[in-house]
Amino acid sequence: MPETRRDDTTRSTERFGSLIDRIRRIDTVDGLPARYRLQVRAGLLDETLKLAHYSAVTHLVVAVAVAYFFWDSAPRAYLLGLLAVVAVVIAATLYMTWLYQRIFGSAVSELGVARGYRLSGGFAFALGLAWATMPIMLFSPASSDERLLVVGIAAGLISDAYVVGPLLSVSYLFAVPVILGSFLGLARSGEPIALSIAVLLVVYASFVGLSVRRMSRLSRQRILDRVRVEDQSETIGLLLNEFEENSSDWLWETDETGRFQHVSPRMAQALGCPIERLQRSAFRDLLAPGADARSDEARGRDRGQDRGQDWSEDRGEDRTADLLDQLRQGRAFHELLVAIETPTGLRWLELSGKPFTDQRGHVAGFRGVGSDVTQRREAEAHIAYLAARDSLTGLSNRGMFHEVASEACAAVAASARGDLVNLLYLDLDGFKKVNDTAGHGAGDALLRQVADRLRASVDANAQVFRLGGDEFAILHRGREAAEAEILAEAVIAALHRPYLIDGVRAEIGVSIGIARAPQDATELQDLLRKADLALYTAKEAGRGRWQCFDADLERRVRRWRELDGAMRAGLASGEMELHYQPLVNLQDGEVVGCEALLRWTRPGHGPVSPAEMIPIAESTGFVITIGRWALRKACAEALNWPAHMRVAVNISSTHFRLPDFYREVEAALGETGLAPERLEIEITESIFLANTPHVLENLRALRATGVRIALDDFGTGYSSLSYLTQFPVDKIKIDRAFVRDLSSRPECLSVIKAIMVIAGDLGIDVTVEGVETEQQAEMLRLRRCNSAQGFLYSPARPSGEVTGLIELIPRAVKQARRPVRHVA
Numbered sequence: 001m002p003e004t005r006r007d008d009t010t011r012s013t014e015r016f017g018s019l020i021d022r023i024r025r026i027d028t029v030d031g032l033p034a035r036y037r038l039q040v041r042a043g044l045l046d047e048t049l050k051l052a053h054y055s056a057v058t059h060l061v062v063a064v065a066v067a068y069f070f071w072d073s074a075p076r077a078y079l080l081g082l083l084a085v086v087a088v089v090i091a092a093t094l095y096m097t098w099l100y101q102r103i104f105g106s107a108v109s110e111l112g113v114a115r116g117y118r119l120s121g122g123f124a125f126a127l128g129l130a131w132a133t134m135p136i137m138l139f140s141p142a143s144s145d146e147r148l149l150v151v152g153i154a155a156g157l158i159s160d161a162y163v164v165g166p167l168l169s170v171s172y173l174f175a176v177p178v179i180l181g182s183f184l185g186l187a188r189s190g191e192p193i194a195l196s197i198a199v200l201l202v203v204y205a206s207f208v209g210l211s212v213r214r215m216s217r218l219s220r221q222r223i224l225d226r227v228r229v230e231d232q233s234e235t236i237g238l239l240l241n242e243f244e245e246n247s248s249d250w251l252w253e254t255d256e257t258g259r260f261q262h263v264s265p266r267m268a269q270a271l272g273c274p275i276e277r278l279q280r281s282a283f284r285d286l287l288a289p290g291a292d293a294r295s296d297e298a299r300g301r302d303r304g305q306d307r308g309q310d311w312s313e314d315r316g317e318d319r320t321a322d323l324l325d326q327l328r329q330g331r332a333f334h335e336l337l338v339a340i341e342t343p344t345g346l347r348w349l350e351l352s353g354k355p356f357t358d359q360r361g362h363v364a365g366f367r368g369v370g371s372d373v374t375q376r377r378e379a380e381a382h383i384a385y386l387a388a389r390d391s392l393t394g395l396s397n398r399g400m401f402h403e404v405a406s407e408a409c410a411a412v413a414a415s416a417r418g419d420l421v422n423l424l425y426l427d428l429d430g431f432k433k434v435n436d437t438a439g440h441g442a443g444d445a446l447l448r449q450v451a452d453r454l455r456a457s458v459d460a461n462a463q464v465f466r467l468g469g470d471e472f473a474i475l476h477r478g479r480e481a482a483e484a485e486i487l488a489e490a491v492i493a494a495l496h497r498p499y500l501i502d503g504v505r506a507e508i509g510v511s512i513g514i515a516r517a518p519q520d521a522t523e524l525q526d527l528l529r530k531a532d533l534a535l536y537t538a539k540e541a542g543r544g545r546w547q548c549f550d551a552d553l554e555r556r557v558r559r560w561r562e563l564d565g566a567m568r569a570g571l572a573s574g575e576m577e578l579h580y581q582p583l584v585n586l587q588d589g590e591v592v593g594c595e596a597l598l599r600w601t602r603p604g605h606g607p608v609s610p611a612e613m614i615p616i617a618e619s620t621g622f623v624i625t626i627g628r629w630a631l632r633k634a635c636a637e638a639l640n641w642p643a644h645m646r647v648a649v650n651i652s653s654t655h656f657r658l659p660d661f662y663r664e665v666e667a668a669l670g671e672t673g674l675a676p677e678r679l680e681i682e683i684t685e686s687i688f689l690a691n692t693p694h695v696l697e698n699l700r701a702l703r704a705t706g707v708r709i710a711l712d713d714f715g716t717g718y719s720s721l722s723y724l725t726q727f728p729v730d731k732i733k734i735d736r737a738f739v740r741d742l743s744s745r746p747e748c749l750s751v752i753k754a755i756m757v758i759a760g761d762l763g764i765d766v767t768v769e770g771v772e773t774e775q776q777a778e779m780l781r782l783r784r785c786n787s788a789q790g791f792l793y794s795p796a797r798p799s800g801e802v803t804g805l806i807e808l809i810p811r812a813v814k815q816a817r818r819p820v821r822h823v824a
Helices: 002-027 034-069 076-104 110-138 144-162 168-189 192-246 265-271 275-279 291-303 320-329 374-387 398-414 431-438 440-457 481-496 524-540 551-573 610-620 622-638 661-672 693-705 722-726 736-740 746-762 774-782 799-817
Strands: 250-254 260-263 333-342 345-357 363-372 420-429 462-468 471-478 499-501 504-506 509-517 546-548 576-585 591-602 606-608 646-650 679-684 708-714 731-734 765-768
Touching: 034 076, 034 110, 034 144, 034 192, 076 110, 110 144, 110 168, 144 168, 144 192, 168 192, 250 265, 260 275, 265 275, 265 333, 265 345, 265 363, 320 333, 320 345, 345 374, 398 420, 398 462, 398 471, 398 509, 398 524, 420 481, 420 524, 431 440, 431 504, 440 462, 440 471, 440 481, 440 499, 440 504, 471 481, 481 509, 481 546, 509 524, 524 546, 524 551, 551 576, 551 591, 551 610, 551 622, 576 622, 576 646, 576 799, 591 610, 591 622, 591 799, 606 610, 610 622, 622 646, 622 661, 622 679, 646 708, 661 679, 661 693, 693 708, 722 746, 731 746, 736 746, 746 765
Parallel strands: 509 546, 591 646, 646 679, 679 708, 708 731, 731 765
Antiparallel strands: 250 260, 250 363, 333 345, 345 363, 420 471, 420 509, 462 471, 499 504, 576 591, 591 606
């Protein structure tokens, strides 16, 4: 039996110890990062121990009061024992708190925090057990008034859980014994009123328990936030130190009077002042208003070296006034560029800052970052200078022209003084010939000499620009229209004088178109357009002259509009027809096909050139309607030719890019009955620039039906060989530009030979355009070109003459070949 009792006692002790451990584990913070866990636990313990002083005094006072009030009605030995136990626990608690602060106050450790948790829990539990005996011993024998006193003291003791609330386990270890003791005291009385008090006690204890739990959670979160802020502050401090040590930027701080409170060595180095002097200086004293004006003046002289007056004055970049205003009003600022005079000269600083306030919300100073951008600004200014200049001639370039001319047009449009801005648009006459014959090096040297003569021809009221190639512009400001005309005469005379390039004499001329603002236009684009019209007229009139814009020049625009309406009516009324130019096999002279070419003869006006008509149709979209008509008509008329002959129809890129273009071709073939392999669609390389999905879809669909694809004008324009591998084509047509100089320029023949090799490897036929002489035809035949077309065989003729050409051309070719010798 004694053994059994010892075992029961052991198990009870183990269960009790397990309960205590579970209560203590309430305060675990395992979910936090390791670097925060110890600091949070230490913070909770620290707050609990600080509150323990006030709680200890309260408990001692309450113990004395209990002894006093119940001295005559309760066992005095119990009262003295309760007072003694409470006093001892309180003394031990105060000593433990003092000892903990002394040993672990300067350095938090895992061991010290763990010991603090255990001792706090132990003292709280001991104190709770001592107070738990109070309702058990005093409630049942007490009078009604004394019972009220017991209940009040018990309720107050339970509420003491709020005081030690940061550590929830300490609160529970103290409050739970008091609550249980209160229940035992009520149960011991055995009276009905005790049940009612017990119900109220349950409600009150539950409220206290939940409230304490929430307060503990809030305390834990508050301490965690504080720890995180401290950790982040430390990290920020390290980063700022690293920033100041290794970055080119620097930090600054001022007080409410604007005097520096923090000056880094880099800041002192940038300003060329000792740190001690800056510490006593005010921010405003360092700023140098007017520095930008001096810099801009120098920059203006630099940019205006090739003109007497700079109409595009640079706007000041110095934001010193803005910075002073922001400081005065206590507002943040970001990357303000300011000029500061230093002992080492003018420095440009980029400053950012933000005000900070004191506890009353008043601005207590500024903190910010700064950087010395003097070198960067000088580099940017140099880059801007180069970007505004033509690298070959040193003149202002097209970009600068648009900037200066736009400002000049706007200025004279707003002026009431009668000023004029004259735009002289120059195009060199004969430059291409010099460039082609003497080489690009000579052409560049010639352009530099032209630029020098132009500079020497203008006065302080004009500026010269190179727009590109052999195009130049002069922007002249004056009051009389005759001034621009006199300047134009001087320029023509200056540029017409002979040039000496590497010992070789060269002669060129210049044509000039003149437009004026605001008389002719107030917008730059309109002014340019009208100057271009005037230039075109000057060239048409014989070159080497100038022409002012006149309203009659706009008749060309009206001509476009007139033709646009007339061609629509002409197509509907049958004024347009197709002529056909034969494609001849270079080996046997047989006609293998014809290219359909559009012809339009206006009643009462005569023929209209396709070169004038097609651009208008393309700009309005009417070219699609023409293409559909030509496709059907060519297919129908080709039915009258021998079955081996093909018909080639030119299709514009606008038309070919339509999603269902291949269906239009299929419909035309179906309606006319022409075999698909007899139709050849000619397209140009420009169609591939806007490589829409419909382009490739149409190409593949047409080839799938048997229609052939020919790439026209190959070798000019964009001329990318990748087109031959990326897109399915059956034929390439070499442009007439290579044939024109075939006998005088060997490189043209080399290009044709290279194209033939590539085409042969890819299985692509080759047709050469613009063949006009027997010598050209023989050279191409010996290079195994497939076919050719040109005036040698026939110009484009009406449909009714094609049959005769089919018979005539082979005989003419055979007869012409007999005397041709040694042309290769």
